[in-house]
Amino acid sequence: MEKVCVFTLWLFIWFEINPAWSYPNSWIGRMFQVQVMSTDGYDDIILTAYDKL
Numbered sequence: 001m002e003k004v005c006v007f008t009l010w011l012f013i014w015f016e017i018n019p020a021w022s023y024p025n026s027w028i029g030r031m032f033q034v035q036v037m038s039t040d041g042y043d044d045i046i047l048t049a050y051d052k053l
Helices: 002-017 025-034 041-052
Strands: none
Touching: none
């Protein structure tokens, strides 16, 4: 469970650093299907990342 939390936190930071990954034509954008630029999407990123693991 701790590994999942750390991985999710890393993804959250990485999305912040690389907003281009949220573009529809990127593989990670299709995987998580969220709008990283919107603040409402942050919870979705964490929940979706947890579901994918």
